[in-house]
Amino acid sequence: MTRPDAPATAVPQRRPAPLPAHLHDAGRTLVMGVVNVTPDSFSDGGRWFTPNAAVAHGLELLDQGADLLDVGGESTRPGARRVPVDDELARVLPVIEALASRGAAVSVDTTRAVVARAAVERGAVLVNDVSGGLADDDMPAAVAETGVAYVAMHWRGHADVMDDLDDYGDVVADVRAELAQRVATLRAAGVADHQVVLDPGLGFAKPGASNWPLLARLPELVADGFPVLVGASRKRFLGHLLARPDGTPAPPLARDRATAAITALAAAAGAWCVRVHEVAGSADAVRVAAAWRAAGAGAADGPGRADLRGTTPPEADDELPVDEDASMRSST
Numbered sequence: 001m002t003r004p005d006a007p008a009t010a011v012p013q014r015r016p017a018p019l020p021a022h023l024h025d026a027g028r029t030l031v032m033g034v035v036n037v038t039p040d041s042f043s044d045g046g047r048w049f050t051p052n053a054a055v056a057h058g059l060e061l062l063d064q065g066a067d068l069l070d071v072g073g074e075s076t077r078p079g080a081r082r083v084p085v086d087d088e089l090a091r092v093l094p095v096i097e098a099l100a101s102r103g104a105a106v107s108v109d110t111t112r113a114v115v116a117r118a119a120v121e122r123g124a125v126l127v128n129d130v131s132g133g134l135a136d137d138d139m140p141a142a143v144a145e146t147g148v149a150y151v152a153m154h155w156r157g158h159a160d161v162m163d164d165l166d167d168y169g170d171v172v173a174d175v176r177a178e179l180a181q182r183v184a185t186l187r188a189a190g191v192a193d194h195q196v197v198l199d200p201g202l203g204f205a206k207p208g209a210s211n212w213p214l215l216a217r218l219p220e221l222v223a224d225g226f227p228v229l230v231g232a233s234r235k236r237f238l239g240h241l242l243a244r245p246d247g248t249p250a251p252p253l254a255r256d257r258a259t260a261a262i263t264a265l266a267a268a269a270g271a272w273c274v275r276v277h278e279v280a281g282s283a284d285a286v287r288v289a290a291a292w293r294a295a296g297a298g299a300a301d302g303p304g305r306a307d308l309r310g311t312t313p314p315e316a317d318d319e320l321p322v323d324e325d326a327s328m329r330s331s332t
Contacts, residue, residue, distance in 0.1 A: 016149035017194035028290040029267035032068040032275040033061030037091040051094040065283025072109030097122040111135035113142040120146045131155045132182040140189030152182045154201030171210045197227045203235040211237045218269040227272030232262045
């Protein structure tokens, strides 16, 4: 059910309106490249820890086909501890400012409102909050006041406790209901629907099998009317899928081909964007998916058409249902 006090602009859009025009014109699923300015991220911690290295890596990802760059200064890997806010600011702000000055569309990966505000001042056009506002009560107000595009991810607790919170009835129904609560909170704070992107939170309070139904039933999340971001890149559930004969999970860098496969499937299912560490494979995959959808819709004659890079799913008219009586699970 839609909130009775929802703003007049509450009709969801498939693309978040505040983003630069060229991202609206891409006409396909976008690719977000990951720039981790951290010493301890699960797959590439420490490789891009200095500002110069992080900026160079971001520019390399742009050359490989990234549409956006997601800059983060705090690891959310399982078991990670929080970093002081001053450390997070010192890590991300120089990188965001440098990349934005070079024309990149930059996202900040943070759960803190103070970091989000500072990043937007430095040129970030999107805030990617893995907690969906649950980690910082000031985040919805910051998003409303800045007008920035905002990713609200499904989340139940910080990295050091999240694996204990993998308790679902129907994981897809539960995630949709809990995301609906995040939308209600954002609306109440004055955030417009056209700012909002939803993320099912693969790997967060979902260490294993719970991720696959969310991917297989992704069209249900897309049909709720908001743009959907999918972040499967190098996640643990792919390591388990690709385990060696002795059961040892495939290491993170050996999961990129599987990530690209998920990118193609997610794009074909209508995802707005995929967040990945290795960009080139996913940049190809989203174009394959666009061609596939175009051909299926009768909008393309074959893979040689120039407009195959510009096909998007039909607009959805349905709003995300919000159950105002539902209560969120405790996130701590």
